[in-house]
Amino acid sequence: MQPRYRESGVDIDAANLAMGRIGELVSGTWGSEVLSRVGNFGGLYAMPDGLESPVLVSSVDGVGTKLKVAFMADRHDTVGEDLVNHCINDILVQGAEPLFFLDYIACGKLHPDVIVDIVRGLSKGCRENGCALIGGETAEMPGFYAEGEYDLVGCVVGVVERKRIIDGSSIVPGDSVWAFPSNGLHTNGYSLARKILFEEQGLTVSDTLAGTASTVGEVLLAVHRSYLPEVRSMAGALTVKGLAHITGGGLLENIPRILPDGCAAEIDTTLWKAPPVFEYLEKYGRIERLEMFRVFNMGVGMVCVVGSEDDRTIGTGDYRWKPFRIGTIVPGERDVRLLGID
Amino acid sequence: MQPRYRESGVDIDAANLAMGRIGELVSGTWGSEVLSRVGNFGGLYAMPDGLESPVLVSSVDGVGTKLKVAFMADRHDTVGEDLVNHCINDILVQGAEPLFFLDYIACGKLHPDVIVDIVRGLSKGCRENGCALIGGETAEMPGFYAEGEYDLVGCVVGVVERKRIIDGSSIVPGDSVWAFPSNGLHTNGYSLARKILFEEQGLTVSDTLAGTASTVGEVLLAVHRSYLPEVRSMAGALTVKGLAHITGGGLLENIPRILPDGCAAEIDTTLWKAPPVFEYLEKYGRIERLEMFRVFNMGVGMVCVVGSEDDRTIGTGDYRWKPFRIGTIVPGERDVRLLGID
The missing domain is CATH 3.90.650.10 (PurM-like C-terminal domain)
Known part of the structure; x- marks a missing residue:
């Protein structure tokens, strides 16, 4: 009897193959603060010390329908960078330096080459911003996304010293x-x-x-x-x-x-x-x-x-x-x- | 001339309406550690003190095709709880207590009632686990999701004392x-x-x-x-x-x-x-x-x-x-x- 799980549209082996290939891309963004291994349930990041009153600043976002252009151009190694940079800007405006990033990729059918390209972009963005790509989920959801399409979501966590939070409160007319x-x-x-x-x-x-x-x-x-x-x-x-x-x-x-x-x-x-x-x-x-x-x-x-x-x-x-x-x-x-x- | 943005399938006013209604649900999960207001670019969470060597533990996940059952049943106030609990379990297994959670909801067309139901489930899950719903993104992506469908993604960040990380390393035969x-x-x-x-x-x-x-x-x-x-x-x-x-x-x-x-x-x-x-x-x-x-x-x-x-x-x-x-x-x-x- 054939395994029935694959027949339902979910291919665990293809997922495992992609996971193996992205492992190196991901761990290339890690410094000594990252305590986890690929495959851990959660990502482990040692809180930086030396801060008097640290405040964690976080943001989640997607790439939106810019993804449709990536699908049309069959170019998947830049949208990850878009996402990382977008998220980092969202915490940067409050004065935070990024610590780590997590991604979520959802697709109807998992194509390992596309996933690897997406993660290549994510890891490039993370490396350039000194941010660890610490966790991710690749979800194969048959019947959810059209063939060749996917959604891509990211979450960044950064830190700022409490007294250095930028919040606009000191803005006055004349600035x-x-x-x-x-x-x-x-x-x-x-x-x-x-x-x-x-x-x-x-x-x-x-x-x-x-x-x-x-x-x-x-x-x-x-x-x-x-x-x-x-x-x-x-x-x-x-x-x-x-x-x-x-x-x-x-x-x-x-x-x-x-x-x-x-x-x-x-x-x-x-x-x-x-x-x-x-x-x-x-x-x-x-x-x-x-x-x-x-x-x-x-x-x-x-x-x-x-x-x-x-x-x-x-x-x-x-x-x-x-x-x-x-x-x-x-x-x-x-x-x-x-x-x-x- | 009519604004052209809405014609392209994106309705900023509907999004703003839903945002207003979920504000109370979201801030109901906040304790004094949350320093942000709804509408901030990033969520602000004061790092708990008293930890000797804190390690941040994070995880991202989706609800998967369980969502299809929610669509069939037209029941949208439980999948948020699923997501929160799933994510919390993923960091719990390394010994972490949850601090805060961020969500991403993507849909083809934004129905404020559905969004409010989803966020109701998210905030219930967060309240029950003592976790702050600190950030979120609701993305209207025309042509990406079928009518009445959405994807839902969450990211949790928790903390564990470094020497209390649970990692299985002490497991031996006979356990x-x-x-x-x-x-x-x-x-x-x-x-x-x-x-x-x-x-x-x-x-x-x-x-x-x-x-x-x-x-x-x-x-x-x-x-x-x-x-x-x-x-x-x-x-x-x-x-x-x-x-x-x-x-x-x-x-x-x-x-x-x-x-x-x-x-x-x-x-x-x-x-x-x-x-x-x-x-x-x-x-x-x-x-x-x-x-x-x-x-x-x-x-x-x-x-x-x-x-x-x-x-x-x-x-x-x-x-x-x-x-x-x-x-x-x-x-x-x-x-x-x-x-x-x-």
């Missing part, structure tokens, strides 16, 4: 709003972007995107940036009053998350130029400019609020991606006012 | 193997169980399951047990040498994860009777008995290894679910030998 540049959509607005590019304009991932020298696939799969080195670089030189990761909801919904009562942000949209993909989407998608700012990051991956006395320091620091000034904190009720929009 | 009873499939083997019950036998969730007084839906949705109180209860009274959470792979694949070199587990399958659902699946699914033990937990939710000198203590302790002895550690190579199988 400056700076932006670190994104390199594209990062991980937000893909449902709308795909509708415009693929359904309405009939493009494929291998077509060149007008206004760029890159293919649509390359532009859409550009890896979400981690701003960890940028924030570390600032931390020594100036006082970071608030940081906002510009994700779903754009500048309009993410900046208010860090504004204290009595403050608003006035953003002058004429001070920078968004990457060409945003212009393309606005024009060919016939999207109102205000909505562009609600759906997309519009070229801003992270917002940083500093006292105006730090304008010179932040502007002359040493960064991979140089920040630019986009506005000012004004009196108001935790809203964002966009200047330069008709 | 006793005990079992804490499961109340059904917990969260494993659902693809095969659904195939047998629904496809082959043509049952519905409202039919009574032969050999029980419950419906198929009730039996299949029975909530995965958390053994946290049981393990706490033992910890004060005896030395727990090893704990294995019996998940995918059953007794055959999970017990070896905690066995040191030179040890095997001899399990006498005649010493207990699995709940009726397993008998049904074995008989009507024509599954070989050995495979039953590889796919299902067979009535054992958690395995505990103790020195034989602790047999009396463990057998007479005060538990919600009384453990029973199922076997002995013998010399061997990290394998499991099942006695009483033809």
Whole structure:
């Protein structure tokens, strides 16, 4: 008699094969703080010592429908990096340094090569951010996901000294709003972007995107940036009053998350130029400019609020991606006012 | 002009509505250790003090295709508990007490009532285990999930004093193997169980399951047990040498994860009777008995290894679910030998 479990669509042997191949990728992200072995039920991470009053900061997220672009391009080794960087930015904005990361991959049918590629991206992102990939689950769920598709979820845990938590509470009118540049959509607005590019304009991932020298696939799969080195670089030189990761909801919904009562942000949209993909989407998608700012990051991956006395320091620091000034904190009720929009 | 974002299938307002309603459920799990507000980018949890050498233990998991049964029964307030308890068991087996939990819910179209039900289950599970529901992501991913379906993922972080980590390393031949009873499939083997019950036998969730007084839906949705109180209860009274959470792979694949070199587990399958659902699946699914033990937990939710000198203590302790002895550690190579199988 044949085993019946495989017949029901779940292949334990294929899962075990993939597990073996990813073991090395995963353990390559481990330092001496990691006390676990691959195969442990839970991941073990020795709490760093030397902190006076440590606070754990955690976040969970997915890659969203950017995954659909990865499926179309059959390119699976970048979405893991997107996820790691996205999650790290989410705890970074509260001042936390990442400690470890866990992933969840769910698919209808497990293809070991695809899983290995996904984990390659995850482990690259973790290594580059000094974060241990400490746990993961690969779930084969027949009838849940279409053939060749998967979902990818990540959770990061970091730590910050309690008195160094960044929460925006010291922001006052007169402070400056700076932006670190994104390199594209990062991980937000893909449902709308795909509708415009693929359904309405009939493009494929291998077509060149007008206004760029890159293919649509390359532009859409550009890896979400981690701003960890940028924030570390600032931390020594100036006082970071608030940081906002510009994700779903754009500048309009993410900046208010860090504004204290009595403050608003006035953003002058004429001070920078968004990457060409945003212009393309606005024009060919016939999207109102205000909505562009609600759906997309519009070229801003992270917002940083500093006292105006730090304008010179932040502007002359040493960064991979140089920040630019986009506005000012004004009196108001935790809203964002966009200047330069008709 | 209508906003285009909603037209692409993503409804930010519906998401915001659900967020508002779940806020109270979520913050009801928070103690004074939680420093964050709903809406923060990351969840903030003050590290408990008083530990000499704390080790963080974490795990990520999904509910698997048990979700399909929840969809069929249109019952969404129990799968969250399944997930929390499953994750907590995974870190419990290394001796960790849970600190906080994060969830990820992904769906094709966001139905606020369903999301609220899911979060109700999550927060109930967290409250019962003294764990803070500190973060979550609700992702609307058009074209990813079928109408009315979703995936649900959770991540737990706990802590254990380094010298109290349970890792099975002290297990020696002659030790006793005990079992804490499961109340059904917990969260494993659902693809095969659904195939047998629904496809082959043509049952519905409202039919009574032969050999029980419950419906198929009730039996299949029975909530995965958390053994946290049981393990706490033992910890004060005896030395727990090893704990294995019996998940995918059953007794055959999970017990070896905690066995040191030179040890095997001899399990006498005649010493207990699995709940009726397993008998049904074995008989009507024509599954070989050995495979039953590889796919299902067979009535054992958690395995505990103790020195034989602790047999009396463990057998007479005060538990919600009384453990029973199922076997002995013998010399061997990290394998499991099942006695009483033809």
